[in-house]
């Protein structure tokens with residue numbers, strides 16, 4: 001029986017009497033409820049002794065709402081339920097902790113409990129933690145865990161038939177064919193068997209009536225086949241085996257342990273962490289592998305398949321809805337053992353997670369920068385800590401944060417010294433663009449051209465890297481100087497010549513590329529300024545007309561699927577020269593690639609953000625690391641106007657250690673992350689005046705606190721996006737200072753945003769635009 005109205009005085013917290021005296025009774029009730037058909041015994045958790053429970057709904061609400069539990073309904077913390085919200089019904093999660101005091105007459109009952117494994121304790125604490133840390137409403141965080149609403153209802157079972165071994169009363173040739181065909185498989189659908197035997201369904205029906213076949217029901221098929229950990233085990237080198245041993249030990253210990261797995265591109269990090277994956281699977285537990293650009297990493301899926309005899313379940317925005325639902329449900333039930341996914345897969349409701357791997361842990365794509373701002377690598381470590389499991393962060397160029405954590409002993413540090421087998425790292429050199437300038441209006445220096453020619457002559461591949469989509473980043477009128485700017489943003493429109501448009505990369509606005517200047521009306525005097533990948537391709541095709549050239553960027557017609565196919569084709573040697581953006585820098589394995597040229601290596605150094613040097617180092621190291629992975633001698637050429645820059649010097653010296661040392665020193669001196677903490681508050685509004693005024697009010701409301709300072713407001717470098725004017729405030733704090741409390745306090749003192757004003761809080765910002 002569920003008692004109503006048992007509330008402590010003041011309505012806060014759980015009834016103390018309930019806590020002391022109810023367990024026996026609720027256990028009893030639990031048993032009764034568990035025995036109800038359809039509720040598996042494994043969904044354990046204590047029942048609510050109260051009749052009012054908190055329910056977290058996937059809306060920007062700051063806290064769970066209170067609902068009553070109708071007589072006889074079985075809910076517990078984590079139950080996924082349907083509740084009325086205004087005129088609508090929404091799915092939510094029964095939360096734990098106290099409920100708000102609400103007038104009993106206003107309380108509404110839960111309408112439905114889904115027949116679905118409840119969200120576990122770890123997951124609920126994870127949602128709370130992420131919300132608290134990122135200063136996001138918990139409702140928006142839980143929404144990320146409820147991304148497959150149709151999966152809350154059980155998948156339907158499949159009906160089929162199987163042979164009973166009985167003989168029919170009279171055998172006909174049609175019946176004989178059915179019985180013979182049925183021997184090919186243990187189960188059949190009625191129509192499938194009829195088709196296989198070439199008879200009408202009525203023949204099969206007749207045999208069912210006679211008891212030769214019986215109807216059976218099967219559980220829904222698995223979303224992916226079970227991995228086989230013994231399937232394609234590699235023979236590890238001594239170095240690799242030692243590293244794998246450390247990871248496997250951590251998996252067996254089944255306790256929280258973050259480990260940085262560092263090793264050159266091609267040293268076998270993937271091969272090594274696959275051993276840890278195998279160990280976790282052998283222990284019957286689930287594994288999550290995070291990848292920065294899962295939609296593109298067909299090669300990873302293929303490798304996994306080759307190692308484990310089955311592909312992992314994929315989780316990213318490109319997975320079709322039906323498949324997503326099956327995966328979500330089967331992850332919750334523990335049937336899907338391994339997920340490879342984008343950052344959002346951190347919020348999947350694993351039943352028994354035993355290991356998380358974050359591949360390319362330094363990759364900026366792990367930072368989500370809309371709605372809830374979070375860093376998936378950091379949150380992976382949090383999730384591992386809450387769940388008591390190891391987390392492996394793998395990279396050839398770790399983030400400064402992870403390196404510092406490894407050096408201070410907070411993380412384990414497992415290293416692979418060299419590339420696997422005969423493969424040597426490419427020989428890197430700088431091309432001083434002041435001394436070897438390209439022809440006028442061109443971007444590839446003669447030095448790089450010569451190397452491309454040599455690679456082609458050897459029948460090998462070259463990759464030209466430029467982190468700029470489209471044809472040119474700016475178009476202007478040679479007569480009046482007019483520059484094409486976005487109507488909604490303070491950005492130049494990018495010339496996408498293949499598609500014949502000028503496009504804004506921030507809001508997506510686009511307009512056909514005009515022939516006349518809209519300002520002065522002069523025809524045919526518009527000029528493209530600066531290069532994008534399409535323009536490099538134009539130059540290359542002119543120069544190397546006999547070579548097969550391909551451009552790879554996210555603009556490719558046909559989207560991610562097409563891109564996957566093209567990457568595979570490149571790996572199979574079907575192109576000679578590849579021109580690509582950072583998409584090609586990540587994790588791909590191109591066996592015949594022996595030359596990488598970075599067209600504009602200085603590009604990332606120009607924006608004055610604290611990670612500019614680190615990012616440039618990582619990107620150039622990764623992209624040149626695409627060369628020479630199979631033992632062929634290889635080269636990386638870096639075109640720069642700043643050959644003396646420490647990043648360029650560290651790259652060619654092949655001395656990442658000195659780069660890390662000086663970069664870490666620099667961060668320590670200026671108290672930047674990870675030695676200090678940063679948070680950004682971005683204020684936006686329809687007018688510049690409103691945005692600035694509100695930002696100033698926030699600054700004025702900031703309390704005095706030791707070791708925390710608020711800077712700004714300053715107009716954002718991207719001053720207008722989608723018609724919204726933006727101002728930024730930056731909070732700088734020491735590691736110890738309570739930065740979240742400070743911001744919460746500041747915002748509580750400041751006036752609430754009015755009119756069109758909106759706030760975004762970006763904890764540990766990666767972008768300062």
Ligand code: ADP
Nearest residue numbers: 234235236237264265266267268269270271420
């Ligand atoms: P990383 O992840 O460090 O870039 P990979 O695991 O991708 O390195 O390994 C690079 C290449 O070397 C891959 O083609 C991989 O199959 C191969 N390789 C690495 N270790 C071994 C091994 N022990 N046996 C066979 N091939 C290996």
Ligand code: ZN
Nearest residue numbers: 486489504507
């Ligand atoms: Zn725009």
